[in-house]
Amino acid sequence: MNDSNTQSNFQQMDTEEKQLDIGLYIKAVWQNKWKVVAFTFGVAIIATLFILKLPSIYEAKATLFLTKDNQAPVSMADAFSMDMQSREYLQTQFSILKSETLALQVIEELGLKKLKQFDVKKENSFSLIQAVKSKLENFVGESQNDSVNSVASFDDLKEKAVINWYLSNLSVSPIDRTQLVEIKFQSEDPQLAADISNTLGNVYINSFLNAKMEQTDKAIEWLQSRNIKTSEELAQAEAALQAFINKEQIVSMDSGMQSLNEETLRNLNERLLDVRDQRIRLENILNQTKSAEIIDKGILSQFSESIKITQLSNAELIAEQKFTEISQRYGPKHPKYIAAETELKQVSAKLASQMKAELGDLSQKLSNLKRTEASLQKELSAAETRFLSDSGKEAEFNKLKANVARLTELNDLITKRFKELDITSDFNAENARFIDVAKAPLYPVKPKKMLLLIGVIIASAGFATAVVLLITFLNNTFRRSVEVEEELQAKFLGLVPKIALKKKSTLPLHIYFDKEYRLFTEAVKTIRTGYMLGQLNRESTVTLVTSAVPGEGKTTTSINLAFTFGQMEKVLLIDADLRKPSVAKRFGLPAYQHGLSDVLSGSVNVESCITSDEKSGIDILPAGQYTHNALELFAKGHLSSVIGKLKQEYTKIIIDSAPCQAVSDTLMISKFADSTIFVVKADSTKKQIVKAAVNRIRDAGALIDGVILNSADTSKSNTEYSGYYDYYGYAEEK
Numbered sequence: 001m002n003d004s005n006t007q008s009n010f011q012q013m014d015t016e017e018k019q020l021d022i023g024l025y026i027k028a029v030w031q032n033k034w035k036v037v038a039f040t041f042g043v044a045i046i047a048t049l050f051i052l053k054l055p056s057i058y059e060a061k062a063t064l065f066l067t068k069d070n071q072a073p074v075s076m077a078d079a080f081s082m083d084m085q086s087r088e089y090l091q092t093q094f095s096i097l098k099s100e101t102l103a104l105q106v107i108e109e110l111g112l113k114k115l116k117q118f119d120v121k122k123e124n125s126f127s128l129i130q131a132v133k134s135k136l137e138n139f140v141g142e143s144q145n146d147s148v149n150s151v152a153s154f155d156d157l158k159e160k161a162v163i164n165w166y167l168s169n170l171s172v173s174p175i176d177r178t179q180l181v182e183i184k185f186q187s188e189d190p191q192l193a194a195d196i197s198n199t200l201g202n203v204y205i206n207s208f209l210n211a212k213m214e215q216t217d218k219a220i221e222w223l224q225s226r227n228i229k230t231s232e233e234l235a236q237a238e239a240a241l242q243a244f245i246n247k248e249q250i251v252s253m254d255s256g257m258q259s260l261n262e263e264t265l266r267n268l269n270e271r272l273l274d275v276r277d278q279r280i281r282l283e284n285i286l287n288q289t290k291s292a293e294i295i296d297k298g299i300l301s302q303f304s305e306s307i308k309i310t311q312l313s314n315a316e317l318i319a320e321q322k323f324t325e326i327s328q329r330y331g332p333k334h335p336k337y338i339a340a341e342t343e344l345k346q347v348s349a350k351l352a353s354q355m356k357a358e359l360g361d362l363s364q365k366l367s368n369l370k371r372t373e374a375s376l377q378k379e380l381s382a383a384e385t386r387f388l389s390d391s392g393k394e395a396e397f398n399k400l401k402a403n404v405a406r407l408t409e410l411n412d413l414i415t416k417r418f419k420e421l422d423i424t425s426d427f428n429a430e431n432a433r434f435i436d437v438a439k440a441p442l443y444p445v446k447p448k449k450m451l452l453l454i455g456v457i458i459a460s461a462g463f464a465t466a467v468v469l470l471i472t473f474l475n476n477t478f479r480r481s482v483e484v485e486e487e488l489q490a491k492f493l494g495l496v497p498k499i500a501l502k503k504k505s506t507l508p509l510h511i512y513f514d515k516e517y518r519l520f521t522e523a524v525k526t527i528r529t530g531y532m533l534g535q536l537n538r539e540s541t542v543t544l545v546t547s548a549v550p551g552e553g554k555t556t557t558s559i560n561l562a563f564t565f566g567q568m569e570k571v572l573l574i575d576a577d578l579r580k581p582s583v584a585k586r587f588g589l590p591a592y593q594h595g596l597s598d599v600l601s602g603s604v605n606v607e608s609c610i611t612s613d614e615k616s617g618i619d620i621l622p623a624g625q626y627t628h629n630a631l632e633l634f635a636k637g638h639l640s641s642v643i644g645k646l647k648q649e650y651t652k653i654i655i656d657s658a659p660c661q662a663v664s665d666t667l668m669i670s671k672f673a674d675s676t677i678f679v680v681k682a683d684s685t686k687k688q689i690v691k692a693a694v695n696r697i698r699d700a701g702a703l704i705d706g707v708i709l710n711s712a713d714t715s716k717s718n719t720e721y722s723g724y725y726d727y728y729g730y731a732e733e734k
Contacts, residue, residue, distance in 0.1 A: 063181070477710060512560050
């Protein structure tokens with residue numbers, strides 16, 4: 001009853017094996033846990049030594065407030081409009097902050113080229129390469145300027161290295177929805193990081209002021225040159241008028257000499273002065289716009305009131321408002337966000353293009369004014385000539401007087417324009433100012449050594465686990481009953497659990513009868529039950545036990561099968577492994593004990609070779625004397641008569657034969673056996689070898705009645721065979 005319950009229990013376990021594949025991998029990881037731990041620990045030690053050598057990187061941060069020139073909104077609507085229209089301007093300033101031009105100024109001001117990390121140790125080798133290059137150039141007839149080229153190339157390389165280091169550690173990031181920008185710099189030296197952040201801000205501010213100053217200097221220089229020239233012309237005109245008065249001895253010219261010619265001259269002179277005034281103002285504005293990064297619509301509105309610019313400006317404001325609303329609701333990858341941004345860019349591009357066109361129109365208008373001025377000057381000269389020819393001295397006097405009046409008015413106009421140019425405003429209206437000045441940081445921002453170490457530990461443990469899982473996945477041995485039945489197309493009789501033994505110790509001979517190893521005993525009984533159920537319909541007295549290769553536990557299995565059958569029948573255990581016998585040694589028989597080889601050679605009879613084991617009650621026929629011609633002994637045919645004689649005395653004969661893949665002895669013996677049991681060691685022999693051995697036995701005409709999986713892991717960590725513990729209560733006893 002106990003055997004039938006046991007058999008049904010293991011049959012139920014077999015039906016569930018296909019659902020427990022994950023247990024194989026859990027088992028493999030658990031069995032190799034200390035290897036995983038050792039690998040992880042070793043990698044962690046190496047990583048710790050490496051991480052400790054990593055330099056600490058400090059980050060200093062300065063905050064600038066960027067303002068756009070000539071912006072002074074007085075209402076919320078104006079402020080909103082200004083913010084939207086300044087988007088491109090602010091983006092331009094961010095690019096300027098990250099430009100190589102400012103980088104070179106910072107490098108020069110702080111002397112970063114003198115840092116030790118930029119000392120090129122291979123300067124001599126570099127010079128050698130340049131020398132070889134110069135020799136080749138001389139060979140082909142090129143110019144000889146070796147030393148200059150070598151030094152220049154070396155300096156360029158060093159400067160490029162400094163710039164790359166500077167830009168790679170610099171971070172310029174705007175703060176969303178503000179005009180603030182953060183300047184961050186990372187360095188191993190915390191004070192250097194702070195100095196570079198602050199120096200970049202100062203260089204940026206000073207570069208703007210320098211550009212303003214240069215622009216103002218150009219305007220002042222142009223006005224001064226015009227003022228000097230006009231003053232000289234005025235002095236000459238006044239001198240000519242005074243000379244004429246002295247020459248003609250004119251005392252008073254208030255006699256009421258007014259004529260049509262005088263009125264004509266006056267009108268022409270007024271027109272000329274008006275055109276010249278427009279031309280000077282327009283030249284001044286165009287000179288100011290040459291150095292401006294963004295064209296201001298306010299400048300253009302002084303000379304051009306374009307309907308298109310007004311319409312495009314309104315369209316840009318609407319597009320910006322729409323983009324702002326969409327950007328607050330959707331992310332940068334949303335189609336509506338992309339469409340609104342594209343529409344804004346298109347309208348802004350059209351506005352910029354129209355403003356450039358209007359600027360071109362102003363240039364054309366300046367050319368027209370110059371031509372008009374030249375034409376009026378020519379017409380005025382002609383009118384003065386006619387006036388002099390008609391009026392004589394009066395005309396000459398009026399001409400000189402009119403010239404003085406014209407130059408005086410022109411000089412006053414230039415002086416007025418000079419005063420209107422507010423030089424101090426260029427220095428007061430800064431484009432940026434510091435909100436927060438960078439200070440030397442106290443703590444490094446990277447590397448996060450603890451996080452790095454934790455990451456290395458997790459990665460190494462994961463890698464080791466993955467390797468274990470991969471090896472398990474690629475394992476080509478038998479581990480489960482399902483694999484045995486599917487791969488070998490044979491009945492799975494059961495498994496023999498793996499017994500943990502101390503080093504250099506062997507399995508006890510009578511372990512089957514030891515209550516401490518009840519799990520082992522019940523497993524053998526289960527195999528016996530399965531085998532007997534398969535032999536109900538036919539007589540099976542002689543059972544051959546074999547394996548593919550040595551070391552798979554076939555002898556141990558044969559002995560314990562003999563023990564379990566010996567509790568029910570009269571059993572004889574025959575050691576037919578004549579090449580490497582082990583049964584006699586297991587049972588403590590002397591080396592000179594006669595056995596099967598002696599019987600087959602005809603030197604002794606079989607009855608004199610059989611001994612009994614008192615504890616188990618079975619009889620044993622050992623292998624006998626060693627022989628090198630075991631195959632010939634089996635082929636003579638005496639084995640058939642010996643087995644036939646033994647069948648009359650015993651109800652069960654178990655033959656422990658040699659591994660069938662190594663030698664052919666088993667193939668000869670299988671012809672005289674009623675059934676064959678094949679033993680496979682779990683997680684040991686490759687499937688191809690076992691398959692080849694099974695095919696050899698089948699090709700010899702033998703019938704394999706079952707396969708036993710030996711040394712199977714039935715520990716609790718192996719979920720596939722955990723039913724052994726649950727059924728027998730073995731875990732509680734252990």
